[in-house]
Amino acid sequence: MSTQYKFQGWMGLDKDAVNGNMVWQEYEPKPFEDTDVDIKITHCGICGSDIHTLRSGWVPTSYPVCVGHEIVGHAVRVGDKVKDIKVGDRVGVGAQSGACLNQKGDCEACADGMEQHCASVTTTYDSRWPDGSKSYGGYADYWRGSGAFVFKIPDALPSDIAAPMLCGGITVFSPLKRCGAGPGKKVGIVGIGGLGHFGILGAKALGCDEIVAISRTNTKKEDSMKMGATGFIATDEDEDWATKHAGTLDIIISTVSSPKMPIQDYLALLRLKGQFVQVGAPEDNIPGFNIFALIEKRCTIGGSAIGSPDEIKDMLKLYAEKGVRTWNNNVPMKDANKAVVDMEAGKARYRYVLVNEKHLG
Known part of the structure; x- marks a missing residue:
């Protein structure tokens, strides 16, 4: 089944990308599987991890890279084996997109409900899926990945408020x-x-x-x-x-x-x-x-590293009930380069969120 939408986003081509030099271009997502979800992105938070990755700060980055792992949008394609998500749902994905549990693995971390510590983790960007294809993040129009790490966003949490919660x-x-x-x-x-x-x-x-x-x-x-x-x-x-x-x-x-x-x-x-x-x-x-x-x-x-899917669900539920509100600054997706530079300069009070304005409404 082909799609009528293109996967394109802000790509870091080398270490200089962190200086406001990402390039908007098309890329090839992973092949769609019956366990996957495609998300039409409306919001994506800017995380410190994005900065470290763009400049190869922790480890050498596999360029080209599309960063962003605080993603919220609407499900536009849902695989037959995905549970609890349907087309049209407002959903989000955080820093992790896969673990051996999704491939019927049996590691200690996954067995204990700590999928974020799985030795075979697939991160939402700058990583590899089991078939060898690259993972790409949320400074983009669309995202594709495992439905096991896609979460419904409670109605009480606005999308720009919820996005940074999914990693930060x-x-x-x-x-x-x-x-x-x-x-x-x-x-x-x-x-x-x-x-x-x-x-x-x-x-x-x-x-x-x-x-x-x-x-x-x-x-x-x-x-x-x-x-x-x-x-x-x-x-x-x-x-x-x-x-x-x-x-x-x-x-x-x-x-x-x-x-x-x-x-x-x-x-x-x-x-x-x-x-x-x-x-x-x-x-x-x-x-x-x-x-x-x-x-x-x-x-x-x-x-400690991020959180398990169950912990993310618990957090979203509690924050919706308690009326927790991220202190964020919204920036148009087209201005992602400037926002990255401002983030690196410490200007965020306290999170930047990219808004894909053409996908609103």
Whole structure:
């Protein structure tokens, strides 16, 4: 079955793409299978991962690449074996589009409901499908991929609000929920950028008693308090902050992508059996720390990546019920190059969302 629409989008052809040099062009999607869904894209969030990938920051990128993995639109073609999605549904897809479970695999991660940690994961862009074809992302008109990682968007969540939740939102919600964030818990969020703002919103939605925003300066204090923070620490400005606030937090989620973090001082903020989880992904190694920061209080330090399909569904349901609203700036899809440059310059307050205006209405 052929389609009447073309797959075209903003393509990064080399490392210079991150400097506002993506090119709009046509590309060949994966062959359509009876487990797939085609999405007519109306909105796509800009994620920090897009920047890292465009410039080959983490690993060498397989150019050409079309980034974007916070995709919302309408299903225009649905395979016969796809459950719960029908043509016309408003749907979204996040950073992951496939796992061995979809190919009837049997890895430990998928068996435990942690598909995001599957060794055979297919990411939404700059990856390969089982047949060897490339995956392409959402800075585009259409997206094609596995229906197992396509989610209905609740009516209460506008498309531009929901799109950034599908990667940025779930990246912080997953460890918050897993670490027991909720009534009776005191949570710290390190880094008040796109991920960090979701940390505050998520901790508030989960009902945490106290939410402390942690940033280098007080620049974002007012915004943080409006989002739901109950306290604020400016690490470059507040004298002896690690000592003054020592042993006060049950959970710390670190969203920063800079390796220049005072991790020893962050760990001092944890209470007995406290948990520190890193979700920001620096391109360089982070500093070392004294192991007694963990031993003396039986604390744990770990990492987390996006979230499973079930966690994404739970998050969307909760955020719809609680009226959670992403703090976002909408930008026309045609201006994607400028938006990427502005994102890299730190101008987002707090997420950029590309709007494919010709697909609205």
